[in-house]
Amino acid sequence: MLGELAAEKGVTSAQIALAWLLVQKLWIVPIPGTTKLHRLEENLEAADIILSQDDSRQITQVLETIKIVGERYSPEHQARVGR
Numbered sequence: 001m002l003g004e005l006a007a008e009k010g011v012t013s014a015q016i017a018l019a020w021l022l023v024q025k026l027w028i029v030p031i032p033g034t035t036k037l038h039r040l041e042e043n044l045e046a047a048d049i050i051l052s053q054d055d056s057r058q059i060t061q062v063l064e065t066i067k068i069v070g071e072r073y074s075p076e077h078q079a080r081v082g083r
Helices: 001-008 013-022 038-049 053-064
Strands: none
Touching: 001 013, 001 053, 013 038, 013 053
16 A cells, blocks of 8 residues: 555655654654665655645554554563563
């Protein structure tokens, strides 16, 4: 779904994902990692992508169908949370 939306807008799936994160809440700041300048520039361009309310709703609906399984952290790392 992200690939289709990205193709329609002439951008990458990663840019759509970042653009979606940016419209969720004002305090959400995605921190994508890269070692390549062209990827950094691509990531920054995501801030200029305008997603309609329908685009955002569709992405959210697709995400809600994904079943999350497993723990977020290993037991060793979970023991360090909140320290």
